[in-house]
Amino acid sequence: MSLVIAYTGSNGAIMAGDLREIRMGGDDEAIDTLEKELYSGNIRDGGQLRCRAKELGVVILIRDDKEKVRDRGGILIGEVTESGSGIQRVRRLYASAGHYAVADIEGSRFVMRGRGDTSTFVILGNELTRQIAHSAIQRYWKKGTPEDAVTVIVMAMNEAAARTASVSKRYILLQTINSASLDAALEEDQRLCTEEA
Numbered sequence: 001m002s003l004v005i006a007y008t009g010s011n012g013a014i015m016a017g018d019l020r021e022i023r024m025g026g027d028d029e030a031i032d033t034l035e036k037e038l039y040s041g042n043i044r045d046g047g048q049l050r051c052r053a054k055e056l057g058v059v060i061l062i063r064d065d066k067e068k069v070r071d072r073g074g075i076l077i078g079e080v081t082e083s084g085s086g087i088q089r090v091r092r093l094y095a096s097a098g099h100y101a102v103a104d105i106e107g108s109r110f111v112m113r114g115r116g117d118t119s120t121f122v123i124l125g126n127e128l129t130r131q132i133a134h135s136a137i138q139r140y141w142k143k144g145t146p147e148d149a150v151t152v153i154v155m156a157m158n159e160a161a162a163r164t165a166s167v168s169k170r171y172i173l174l175q176t177i178n179s180a181s182l183d184a185a186l187e188e189d190q191r192l193c194t195e196e197a
Contacts (some may be wrong), residue, residue, distance in 0.1 A: 003125040003160050003167050004068055004078035005133050006095045007149035010119060012177040013095040014146065015076040016153045018070035018161065021166035022049075023083075025059040034058050039126040041164050062187040064168040074178025075185050080124045091124050094186065097179035101186060110190040115182070119144075121152070125160075129167060133158045150175075 006015040022038075023041050024031045034049075043049050046062055053060040069078040079092040090105040091113070099121050103117035121141075123133045136156035142148050153173065160167040 002068070002080055003129040003157065004093055004123070005125075005153050005156055006076065006078060006081055006093055006100065006122045007146075007153065008095045008098055008100045008116075008118070008120060009144075010098050011144060011146055012175055013076050013100075014149050014153060014173070015069050015078050015093070015095055016043070016157050016171050016173040017078045018157065018168040018171045019064045019066055019068070021063045021081075022166065023061040023063075024053070027184055028058055030056040030058050032061075034181065038164070038166055039128055041128045041197065043165045044163060058142045064170060067172060069172050071174050071176060072185060074176050074180050075182060076174050076176055077185070078124065082083045086126040087154040091126055092189070093122055093184045095122070095176075096182060097177060099179070099182050101182045102192050103186065103189070105189070105193055108126075108193050108196070112186070121149075126166060128164055129160045132156060132163060146175075173179065 002018045002020050004017040034053055037043050042053055076095045079090050082089045092103050092105060094101045101118050102113040104111045104113055121137055123130050133156040136159060137152055140152045140155050157171045161169045
């Protein structure tokens, strides 16, 4: 899990997501130990992550090319993925101007976790990356303009990348002025989940 952060305002939506994907193989206890250390902030960069994985006997693959945010017809969509015990869980964020929705996807299950029609920040990630993003919002959210929202998101992404190896230094930042209803995208994704099962 990494970091996706969005802002939905009356004049548009902004979303960013890092590009890191980490896959681990080996003993379940060793993987649990490595994940706890990674998601607590004890492992700050890729070099430390590789060294600690080797010490624990965990096989690790780190990629920095997984695009977690995209624009689908003026609706911004971002997602974080968590895998364990052969099961993949996806938390997906949908945003347009003034609207957002969050859904969990696991196999054929598509469960709405929340939605709103307000100006707000929405953050997906592990506990540490969410804390970093919340701290950036408190420090940098000043006048409430779209430019301020971009600043907050950029600072959150940069600070997260500096403090944990679970977030890449590079990220994708998207914007839309579309205020489309999210219902069609939600219904389409729910239908696809059912068909793919």
